[in-house]
Each structure stands twice: as structure tokens, then as C-alpha cells.
Amino acid sequence: MPPFDRRVLLSSGLAAGAALATPASAASDAPVLFHQVFFWLKTPGAKADRDQxxxxxxxxKGIEVIQQLHxxxxxxxxxxxxxxxxxxxSELMVFKSVEDQKRYQDHPLHQKFVADCGHLWSKVVVYDSLSV
Incomplete structure (x- = not known):
């Protein structure tokens, strides 16, 4: 049996670890759209409003074009x-494209959210950015 070569094990382990640490989106050169929204409640500190x-x-999350939601x-x-x-x-959404973000904006679930929850906030700030 040949002697054990730690360099082979180390390099294999590093390669496997790098593959696990690399997000799936990094495998693609396509830009990703990040949609960040910040809400200020009309009644700051109102737990029921915040929870709603x-x-x-x-x-x-039921909108199919949303890749991730936080x-x-x-x-x-x-x-x-x-x-x-x-x-x-706050909320952070990830979309595959600007077109998907537009589909989200027009989606009936998003329109329902605005109709059902719009009375809760006094201010909304949106930051949309594309990955580079």
C-alpha cells in the first residue's frame, strides 16, 4: 500500500470546502437584483401593526419569481x-432579473399586500440594486 499523502487530502478538503462555501448564484455571471425595502409604521412601537x-x-413568498426573501x-x-x-x-428580496422584479410588482399577491397593509406604514424607502 502506498504511503499516505496528506497534501492530497488537504487539497481535496480545501476544494470541497470552497465548493460548499460558494453560493449557487456565484456560478452564474447573470446579474441578480436585490430589492430592499424599509418600512416606518404610522404607530411606531405598535406590536400588532408590526406583526401584521x-x-x-x-x-x-408565494410569488414564484422571488428567489429569496428575508x-x-x-x-x-x-x-x-x-x-x-x-x-x-425591512425586507430583502432576490430576483433573477429586472423583469422578474416587475412581475413581482404587478403580481396579485403583491397588490393584495399593499391593499391590506398599506395603512400600517407612514414611510417606505426602496433600494434596488444589481449585482456586479
Whole structure:
């Protein structure tokens, strides 16, 4: 039996680890659209309103063009001048294309969300960006 070569095992392990750590989207050169939305409630601190908005946002996952959906609230991170945690709820969606994001905007579930939850917020800020 040949002697054990640790270099082969190490290089195999590093290659396997790199493959696991690489997101599937990195395998494609196609740009990805990130749709980030920040909501300020009309009644800041109203738990029932916040919970209703969060539930409404999570229901949007039923729209087939949404690749990923994250709904969140401000984190208790270090206070710095560049951090804005004045919003109440945020969402981050990932789409394969600008066209898919447009389909999302026009989708009946999105229209229902706006009709059902629009009364809850006083301000909304949207940041759309394409991966480079």
C-alpha cells in the first residue's frame, strides 16, 4: 500500500470546502437584483401593526419569481453615525432579473399586500440594486 499523502487530502478538503462555501448564484455571471425595502409604521412601537406587516411580507413568498426573501427588524448593533435603525421592519428580496422584479410588482399577491397593509406604514424607502 502506498504511503499516505496528506497534501492530497488537504487539497481535496480545501476544494470541497470552497465548493460548499460558494453560493449557487456565484456560478452564474447573470446579474441578480436585490430589492430592499424599509418600512416606518404610522404607530411606531405598535406590536400588532408590526406583526401584521411582517405576516404580510412573509406571505409574499408565494410569488414564484422571488428567489429569496428575508424579513427583519432593526438589530441592536453598535450605534454609529452611518447606521440608520429608525425603521420598524425591512425586507430583502432576490430576483433573477429586472423583469422578474416587475412581475413581482404587478403580481396579485403583491397588490393584495399593499391593499391590506398599506395603512400600517407612514414611510417606505426602496433600494434596488444589481449585482456586479
Amino acid at each position: 406587516l411582517i405576516a404580510g411580507l412573509k406571505a409574499l 424579513v427583519g427588524v432593526p438589530a441592536s448593533t453598535e450605534k454609529r453615525d452611518v447606521v440608520d435603525n429608525s425603521y420598524d421592519v
